Amino acid sequence: MRVIAGTARRLLLKTPEGLDTRPTTDRIKETLFNILMPMLPDAVFVDLFSGSGGIGIEALSRGARKAYFIENNQKAIACITENLEHTHLTDKSVVLRQDAFSALCGSIKETTDIIFLDPPYNQEYDRRILELLQNAPFVNEDTLIVVEASVETSFDYAQTLGFVVEREKVYSKSKHVFIKKDE
Numbered sequence: 001m002r003v004i005a006g007t008a009r010r011l012l013l014k015t016p017e018g019l020d021t022r023p024t025t026d027r028i029k030e031t032l033f034n035i036l037m038p039m040l041p042d043a044v045f046v047d048l049f050s051g052s053g054g055i056g057i058e059a060l061s062r063g064a065r066k067a068y069f070i071e072n073n074q075k076a077i078a079c080i081t082e083n084l085e086h087t088h089l090t091d092k093s094v095v096l097r098q099d100a101f102s103a104l105c106g107s108i109k110e111t112t113d114i115i116f117l118d119p120p121y122n123q124e125y126d127r128r129i130l131e132l133l134q135n136a137p138f139v140n141e142d143t144l145i146v147v148e149a150s151v152e153t154s155f156d157y158a159q160t161l162g163f164v165v166e167r168e169k170v171y172s173k174s175k176h177v178f179i180k181k182d183e
Contacts, residue, residue, distance in 0.1 A: 001054055004030050006061030008087035015052040016076045024055060024118065024148065028171055032146070033058055035169065035178070036114060039144060040064050043113035048100040048129065053080035055116050060089045064114075069095045070103040100125070104132045112138050118148040121174075127157060130179070134161045145179040155179070 001013045004026060024032070032055075033040075041063040047056030048070050056067040067089075069080050077097050084090045096103050100117065115133070119125035126147045133139050145163070147155075155165050155177050167178040 008061040011087050013052055013054050013083045014079050016079045032176055039114060044110055046112050046115040048117035049119045050080055051076055053083050057083055057087055057089060060092050067093050068108060070098060070100050072099045108138045111140060112143050115145045121150040130161050130163060141181045141183055147177045148174055151175050
C-alpha cells in the first residue's frame with residue numbers, strides 16, 4: 001500500500017499484521033480521493049476505524065490541515081504512528097487509541113469537514129456512528145460523512161436520523177456512501 005498523491009506521494013505504508021484490517025486498495029482509494037479532492041484543502045479530516053491510517057494519511061498528503069486517527073487496536077496504532085513518522089505528517093495528526101463510539105463522545109473538539117469510516121462490515125456500526133453524529137457539535141451541514149460498506153448494506157434509515165445520502169459509488173464487493181445532514 002502506498003500514498004497515491006500529494007506531499008507524501010509514492011511513499012509505502014505499512015499495514016498491521018493479521019486479518020483485523022482491510023486496507024483500501026489503491027484503485028478504490030484513488031477513486032475516493034478524486035471525489036473528495038475539492039473539499040480537502042485545509043480540511044479537518046476524521047479517519048474512524050483507521051487500521052493502517054492510509055486514508056487519513058492520503059488526506060493529509062493531499063492538503064488536509066489536520067487528521068484525527070481513531071483506532072482501538074494497539075498493533076494498528078503502532079502502524080499508524082510509524083506511517084505518520086515515515087510520511088512526515090505527525091505534526092498534523094491526532095492519534096487516539098479509543099473505540100470509535102467513545103471518541104465521538106468528546107475527543108473531537110473542532111468542526112470537521114470530512115469524516116471517513118470503514119467499520120467491520122455487516123455489524124451495523126455505520127448506523128451506530130450516524131446515531132452519534134446526528135447531534136455531535138463538530139458536525140454541521142457542510143460536514144461530509146463517507147462510509148465504506150459492503151455492497152449489501154442499506155442506508156435507507158439515514159433520513160430518519162436526519163441525514164441524506166448524496167451519492168453512492170459502488171465497487172465489486174464494497175461501496176462508498178456519501179452522507180450529509182439533511183437541511
